[in-house]
Every structure is written in structure tokens, then in C-alpha cells.
Amino acid sequence: MHTLNLGILAHVDAGKTSLTERLLHTAGIIDEIGRVDDGNTQTDSLALERQRGITIKSAVVSFRLDDVTVNLIDTPGHPDFIAEVERVLSVLDGAVLVISAVEGVQAQTRVLMRTLQRLRIPALVFVNKTDRAGARYAQVLRDIEEKLTPHAVVMGPAVTGLGTREARSVAYTDGDPRLAGPLTELLTRHDDALLTAYVEGGGRLSPARLRGELRAQTRRARVHPVFFGSAVTGAGVTALTDGIKELLPAAGGDADGPVSGTVFKVERGRAGEKLAWVRMFSGTVRLRDRLTFGQGPGAVSEGKVTGIRVFSDGADAEAASAGPGRIAKLQGLGDIRIGDAVGDTRAAATRHHFAPPTLESVVVPAPPASRGALHFALAQLAEQDPLINLRQDDIRKEVSLSLYGEVQKEVIQATLADEFGIDVAFRGTTTICLEKPSGTGAAFEIIDKDDNPFLATVGLRVDPAPPGSGVSYGLEVELGSMPYSLMRAVEETVFETLAQGLYGWRVTDCTVTMTHSGYWPRQSHSHGVFDKSMSSTAGDFRHLTPLVLMAALRQAGTVVYEPMHRFRAELPADALGPLLPVLARLRAVPGSPSVDGTRCVLKGEIPAARVHELQQRLPGLTRGEGLLETAFDTHRPVTGTAPRRSRTDRNPLDRKEYLSHTVRRAGGGPE
Incomplete structure (x- = not known):
């Protein structure tokens, strides 16, 4: 029996939580599959998640696939909650990147894949929603190869019944020439010894050799197997679970070695106690152990473990210890923070994988007399999400929050009302400069x-x-x-x-x-x-x-720099003319357009402060046919009058x- 800590990642609405439900059903953890729209899924437990039908906080659920114990971590898909995804990346052994067969590769999908590749996290790709009207096969494959990775290999033949409830996808059998040919070409590209064996073998590799090398290169994040299916109907999920068991690496670590783990989530229990979610890499934590934790040698604290809960068979239960590979909730470490290392504090996850928030807004309580309660509540939210970065202005008696977007603002507003009984309003959102x-x-x-x-x-x-x-x-x-x-x-x-x-x-x-x-x-x-x-x-x-x-x-002297987003707009070729003057007014810097028949692709840079306006204007300028992808890129000097921020x-x-x-x-x- 070995453990695999598996992340499910996707652009919002690609079906990531639905896939989690299907995997739990396949493993026998749940008898009935919940639906995101009905608010009855296992991992979306927050009332706000059920109301909105989106994942806001990462959640862990454990199940078994034969001799593999999978700790499955469901993560948010909306880009406003990318910080929650960032914290999960440091604890993963492997990932499944979910793509919708209808929408294809989207902006967040590309950001996630680039990050997985940069961190060398092994990943499978699951193309979901093959049962939905408008589902595509060949075009999605081209998108994967062109926009995500050239090192993808399809693990089954074309989907039959595509776009209907009868859509079916099966895996290739070992030795099937439809798999052996592309697989040989891909794998020999990364391994000279395998290429030599191929040449010396008369242009042939045994199915066992190919399968073994596929497993090895997937675990080294060199190639990415692609599966097609539907989380709703269950089509293709058996092939995916077989791939998870066989192709992704198990968690390692010495149970008798020094204690080493990473905190990727902090929450409060029902009695207000702090619970630290820790991925254990080495050693064993036991009840009443005294643990050091912190981020670096100069910031080390110590606490006594008064409670341990580990994930097993769909729930978390009290335990006397937690060893390597396990995810545990530790109680008693009062000053612990997200990103802290436990045991070996040199391993603290201090490096950011995604861009920090570029927006800021002042939170105004109603009535003003609730400022003290608001500050306490925001401090607890910042404890769970350090990147919201409270900025206290004692002179004006105001608090500002760093944000990724408007949806995050709405979620914080609802959370303050539901969990703390505090009604707040936000002032206009401004861009954070440097x-x-x-x-x-x-x-x-x-x-x-x-x-x-x-x-x-x-x-x-x-x-x-x-x-x-x-x-x-x-x-x-x-x-x-x-x-x-x-x-x-x-x-x-x-x-x-x-x-x-x-x-x-x-x-x-x-x-x-x-x-x-x-x-x-x-x-x-x-x-x-x-x-x-x-x-x-x-x-x-x-x-x-x-x-x-x-x-x-x-x-x-100083120069003010504003955050810039790179953008990629796909639109009808005849809409390029009306779009260009709008981009000029938004201070965007477009590159040379690429025109292919009636379609045009335009890439460039745009100030972060103008992204929302471009998103609103594009449908009207392109008859609703324009597609826009944006992501933070860099900071550039502000042109014209430099913006000022009030001092605190x-x-x-x-x-x-x-x-x-x-x-x-x-x-x-x-x-």
C-alpha cells in the first residue's frame, strides 16, 4: 500500500469537482454522485460554495484505488482564488489537469500547465464533458499540443458518440499500433538509450518496454498522457483511474527519519482552535510531540501537538500519529502560518508560483462602530489567505485588502456576513503599483x-x-x-x-x-x-x-510601475479594425496580428487596471465571437501622471x- 497526493486542477467550470465526485463513487466512498448545481458535492462543503456552485477553498478527501491510497485535493478553478491553488502545489505528488471538451484550453488552463511544468509535477490531462453538445475531439487535441504541451500522448482512440449521452472512450491495449507509433516517437525524443534500442531492434520496441518508459517519463513530468471522458456519465473514468494508479509516482519519505512537512492550509475548528493542514514528507508526528515550525532559521517557533486528524476512506478521523506521505490536521501549534515548515524549517514554502494580487480595495463596515470586530474577522481571513495582505491605515481608521478580482471581493463580503455577522461595503478597486x-x-x-x-x-x-x-x-x-x-x-x-x-x-x-x-x-x-x-x-x-x-x-527619485497583463484575443478578422482604437484608448500595446482566413489572433500587453473594461467591450466589438485570455506578466513604468496612494x-x-x-x-x- 502506498500513498499518492493528487491535485485536481482546472479552469472554472471544466468539471473538476464533478470528476472528484465520480472518482469517489468509483472507489465506493459515496453511493450517489453529488452535483455542483445542486450544492451537494463532498468537497464543496462551505455554504458559500454550495450557493455559488464554485470551489473557493481547497478540500481533501481520501480513497483507495487497489493498493494506492489517494489523498485527492480539489482546488478552486476561478482565477480570483489562484492563491489557494498555489498553496496546494507544494504538497502534490501528481496532478490531473481537467479540460472541457466544449470550451477547450482556456486562460487558466494554460497558467496551470505552465506552473506544473515549471515545478516538474507529473500530470495527466483529462478532457471532460465529451457527452455535452458542442464537444470537440481533434480541435481540443490540437489546442493541447499548441497551447499546453507538445509532449502529450492520447491514451485511447477517438471518442464515439461525441456530444451525446452515449459518448464513449476506451483505452488502447498494449501493442496497439495506434498507440505504439506516436508513443515511440514521443518517448525516444527524450531518451537516447531508448532511441538506440529502437534502432537496434529493427524499428520496434516491445509493449512492455514502451509501457515502462511511459510510466518513467510521466513520473519525471516529461510527457503528459491524455484521456477523454465524462465525469457525469462515467465514460473514460476507468481508464483515467488506471492511469492514476500506474503512471503517477507514490509519495516517498522515511517514517523513522527527521520530521519534515509543509503547512498548506490553516482553518479554525468549531471551538475556534487553529488547525494546520500539513503534508508530511519525512518522519512521524505523534500526539504530545513538541514541534518546531516556521519559515527559515531566524523565525522558528515551537508548540505541542494536542490533536491529530488524518484523511482516510472519505473522511478525516482522530489518529495517534501521522507519517510520511500523509496529510494531517495538527492542533496545538498556535502561531503556525500557511507556508511554514514543521520540523525542518529550512524547507518552508516561501516561494510564490503565481503573481501576487494586483488590485486593492478599502473595506468599510456598516455601522462604523463595528471596526474592531471587522479587524478581528479580517485578521482571521488573512490567517487563512496571507495574500489578501491587510493594510491598516490608523490615521484614517481604514483597512485595505489586496485582491485578485471582483469575485473574490464578493466572496469576502459574503463570508464576513455569514461567518462573522459583519456587513461591509467595498470602495472602488484600484491597481497596486510599485x-x-x-x-x-x-x-x-x-x-x-x-x-x-x-x-x-x-x-x-x-x-x-x-x-x-x-x-x-x-x-x-x-x-x-x-x-x-x-x-x-x-x-x-x-x-x-x-x-x-x-x-x-x-x-x-x-x-x-x-x-x-x-x-x-x-x-x-x-x-x-x-x-x-x-x-x-x-x-x-x-x-x-x-x-x-x-x-x-x-x-x-523613484518611478512608479504598474502591473501589466499579457493578452491573447481571438476574434473575427473583420473585427480587428474596430478593436485597435479601443486598445489604444486602454493603453494596450498589441503585437502583429496573425490572420488565418476569417479568424485573427492578436497578442499584446495591457495595464491590469484596464483588463476588466476590455473584457466588457470585446463581445460587443466582435459580435459575441471574441475570446480573450489574460494573465499577469510584469510591471512597466507608468506613462503620464504617476498615481499616488495615501500614506498610512x-x-x-x-x-x-x-x-x-x-x-x-x-x-x-x-x-
Whole structure:
């Protein structure tokens, strides 16, 4: 018996949750298949999921396929919830990518496949809905090869009865020349030894050799077997389950080795207790074990495991331990967060696979007196989804959320009402920009000189850094020139201050270097009582650093960058003329169109802020025949007037205002 952690991924409405229901029925876990439209599926357990008929939160259900225990993870398909998919990717052994035979390869399908390939996650492709009117076979295969992967191999002959309830799909038998030919060509492309065996064997490979090599290359994510069928009727599902058992790799790990796992989901139990969903890679966690967890050596916490639940035969049940390959809910680790590693904290999943949210909106409670309750509720939601990124504005008493789209906004609004009893409204959605230094700037302030009111000397230089490098910090002063606590105070404050640049956006792609340092040592009066007014504290450095850093940044100057999406529009050729001026007004940059008869494909870039408008305009411009795919691509400098974002701090760019709110209590001086 071995374990397989399997992800089901798809564009929204491709039938991913319906396939999950069919697999559970085939395995004998459920007697009756639920329907998404009826709100009675196993994995869509949230009331909001049942109401909307979409998956919002990932869910796990376990079942057996002969000697394989499958932990199946159903993930959201709507792009607004891509962060939920991202967290699942770090725990998968393999995946099934579901495509609709009617709609074919869609925008989210391409994003998911590119990510699976980049992470080398073995994946099968299941073309669903072959029983639906409008289902296609040859065109979908061409789409898979052209838009997803050239390394796809169809595991069965053409579907019979395509587009009807009688649609049927069976698997090729070993040795069938219709499979052996394409399979040989594909597999020998990736393996010189296999090509040599083919040549020396007189242009033939045994069915057993081909099957074994298909299994090996699928598990190495080099090839992607394709199955056709219908989750509703069950056609083709037996061939898919056989493929899951045979072609995807089992979870590994040493049960007696050091504990290592990854947290991919956090939720609250009925009593409010925190439950961490952990994929175990190595070792065994037992009740009452003390576990370390965190993201890196410098951020390690420890807690005692007070409860363990593991998934088995369609449900989760209490257990005394959880070993490698298992997915467990651990209780008792109070400070644990999504992305934390348990045991070996060096394995924390801190790297993002998808673009961060590019939209932002202010949440307004009704009535305003419920602000405290709103902040508590949003903190719990952020605990479950760190990428919504709460931005607290204490000056205006407002909270902003980072978002992927309007549907996510509606879901958060409904969740706050249903689960916390808080009615909220959202202000208009704005685009999240970035700032990058356009040059080099430096500034310093010397202790007890000029109008420096703090007992600290700080000098900082800001230099541009390569795109995508983030923020780095360095020293041009002796590390021992000040106590470590004071050095640390400056470094931490630098990163905090760069959350808001000259225009109010987060500053990135820069290097900040400390060029001056100085302090007054701890001093006492003659009777031995410590005198704070004569001694530098960490507070002096935390208060002075923003003034120095923003002065240096002002000298360097910054450029505001806005998020850009790449787009691909497929439309009637005669609609290209009316579309181009609209794209110009939306500040899109189209490439050269590709025209094939009466159809045209146009690719290019468009500001993220204008994507929604293009989606609304395209049907009218193309008689309803236009298809649009968009995905985040990069950040580009804003043309024209740079947008500003309101500051949430005491504004170190305005020295007088800043100092008026920053006073030193001891001795009446600045704090």
C-alpha cells in the first residue's frame, strides 16, 4: 500500500469537482454522485460554495484505488482564488489537469500547465464533458499540443458518440499500433538509450518496454498522457483511474527519519482552535510531540501537538500519529502560518508560483462602530489567505485588502456576513503599483548636530538594483560600531519604511546601505540611576531611520510601475479594425496580428487596471465571437501622471509633521 497526493486542477467550470465526485463513487466512498448545481458535492462543503456552485477553498478527501491510497485535493478553478491553488502545489505528488471538451484550453488552463511544468509535477490531462453538445475531439487535441504541451500522448482512440449521452472512450491495449507509433516517437525524443534500442531492434520496441518508459517519463513530468471522458456519465473514468494508479509516482519519505512537512492550509475548528493542514514528507508526528515550525532559521517557533486528524476512506478521523506521505490536521501549534515548515524549517514554502494580487480595495463596515470586530474577522481571513495582505491605515481608521478580482471581493463580503455577522461595503478597486529608484541618493544625520532631535547617528544610501531582486540591505560601517540591537533596529525599520515610497507605493529593486552610525552609550547620574535622556535607545534609531531613508530616496527619485497583463484575443478578422482604437484608448500595446482566413489572433500587453473594461467591450466589438485570455506578466513604468496612494504613517517626507507626532517622553525631547 502506498500513498499518492493528487491535485485536481482546472479552469472554472471544466468539471473538476464533478470528476472528484465520480472518482469517489468509483472507489465506493459515496453511493450517489453529488452535483455542483445542486450544492451537494463532498468537497464543496462551505455554504458559500454550495450557493455559488464554485470551489473557493481547497478540500481533501481520501480513497483507495487497489493498493494506492489517494489523498485527492480539489482546488478552486476561478482565477480570483489562484492563491489557494498555489498553496496546494507544494504538497502534490501528481496532478490531473481537467479540460472541457466544449470550451477547450482556456486562460487558466494554460497558467496551470505552465506552473506544473515549471515545478516538474507529473500530470495527466483529462478532457471532460465529451457527452455535452458542442464537444470537440481533434480541435481540443490540437489546442493541447499548441497551447499546453507538445509532449502529450492520447491514451485511447477517438471518442464515439461525441456530444451525446452515449459518448464513449476506451483505452488502447498494449501493442496497439495506434498507440505504439506516436508513443515511440514521443518517448525516444527524450531518451537516447531508448532511441538506440529502437534502432537496434529493427524499428520496434516491445509493449512492455514502451509501457515502462511511459510510466518513467510521466513520473519525471516529461510527457503528459491524455484521456477523454465524462465525469457525469462515467465514460473514460476507468481508464483515467488506471492511469492514476500506474503512471503517477507514490509519495516517498522515511517514517523513522527527521520530521519534515509543509503547512498548506490553516482553518479554525468549531471551538475556534487553529488547525494546520500539513503534508508530511519525512518522519512521524505523534500526539504530545513538541514541534518546531516556521519559515527559515531566524523565525522558528515551537508548540505541542494536542490533536491529530488524518484523511482516510472519505473522511478525516482522530489518529495517534501521522507519517510520511500523509496529510494531517495538527492542533496545538498556535502561531503556525500557511507556508511554514514543521520540523525542518529550512524547507518552508516561501516561494510564490503565481503573481501576487494586483488590485486593492478599502473595506468599510456598516455601522462604523463595528471596526474592531471587522479587524478581528479580517485578521482571521488573512490567517487563512496571507495574500489578501491587510493594510491598516490608523490615521484614517481604514483597512485595505489586496485582491485578485471582483469575485473574490464578493466572496469576502459574503463570508464576513455569514461567518462573522459583519456587513461591509467595498470602495472602488484600484491597481497596486510599485516604486523603483531611478538613481542613487544618500542622506545622514549626526547625533547632537543641527536639528537632529534623536540620540542617534544614521546615514543611508539608496541604489537601484536589478529588476526582480527586491530589497537588500548592507553595511559600510563596522558591525561592532554599535550594539547589535541598535543595528537591528535600523535594518528592520528600513524594510518597514520602504512599504511606502515617495508616491505611497511599496519600493522594490533597490539596495540600501548604512554609511554612518553612532550612539551615546548607556549613562547614569552619579548616584547610579540610568538616565534615558543621556543614552541612545533602539527607539531613537527607529524614529530617525525613516527621516534619513526618505531623504535619501527623495534625492534618488523613484518611478512608479504598474502591473501589466499579457493578452491573447481571438476574434473575427473583420473585427480587428474596430478593436485597435479601443486598445489604444486602454493603453494596450498589441503585437502583429496573425490572420488565418476569417479568424485573427492578436497578442499584446495591457495595464491590469484596464483588463476588466476590455473584457466588457470585446463581445460587443466582435459580435459575441471574441475570446480573450489574460494573465499577469510584469510591471512597466507608468506613462503620464504617476498615481499616488495615501500614506498610512506619520509621513517622514514632511519633517515638521513627522516630528510633531514623534516626541521623546523622557527628558521632554524627541522620542
